Amino acid sequence: MKRLRFVIFACLGLLAAPASSQDVKDMSNAQIVAAAPDLHPAALYVLASRLLAEGKGQEAANWMYAGQLRYRILLATGQIGGREGRPLFDALTEQVGRPVNEYIAGDVDEWIAAMNFALEWDAAEPNPRVDVSKHRATVDEVRGGLERLRDSLDGRRDEIAREREKNGLENR
Template sequence: MKKLLTALVLGLATFAPAQAQEAPDFATMPMEEIAAEAEGLHPAALYVLAGRLLVEGQGQEAANWMYAGQLRYRFMIAALGEAAGNERVLFSALTEQVGRPVNEYIAGDPDEWIAAMQWALEWDAKTPNAVTSKTEHADLLQEVRQGLESLIVQVDTSRDEIREQRTANGLENR
């Protein structure tokens, strides 16, 4: 996973606008630094952090950061509109390579899953976003946040079905 994350992040410079080309190298940036500087980093950095945390066995923390990254990334893409084409490609790759394994882990406990999504919403609400203006795109931000809030409700009301489906797919329920 580490090699793939490195390749995806290095690809960010190719896909993203000029400001991302000057971005720090997320592949070598210490996890603590990514977390401390998250408000000013491209959302891909939060996926890198989540992937590293999952590899280290810190599944809850990985899910927290993955959902924060997902929220920020969806917001950024919405704000960019048609200009987000290449960002959509990177987001899709990160969602598959990092998001899928994080979700496979966190969905094993619906309470932890809900907690991760709530953590991301709370972190985003209290943390400035230096990448995408929360004031200029307030309506888009609310739409993206509502999507995550709806997922929380869906998980909460589908606990039994989630556990049954995971069992049928050979996945652990915690």
């Protein structure tokens, strides 16, 4: 857990503070949710990590997938690079995404619901970091990747359950 906190806070040190100039690490979960559209997607991973630690796995997965979707859009459109680009995304995916996925994949319906939440939230909330009209095809391609993953889960329920059991993970 200490390593996870270090990675998250080290990564957040690379990010610009939100408009309020309040550090994300000092924001409450409710404040992060309220400011989510304007925050760097890494902030949603911070939120997901907190929620998972609080035993709120579904909420954690919802926000992790929302952050991952926005982050993938930034990467695909070239709106982000350097230290806060691929290296930060990879670190967050490993340190936050892996444990969230280990939890949420234990119930395929919840997993699908998390992806639906992310897709619906992204469609409903403005993305000030990307000119969506300029990058429509790329945004649609990234969203399509998550939609295809979501759609593939239903037909693989038994396979997912067997693989999780083989790896010693709980099926809920």
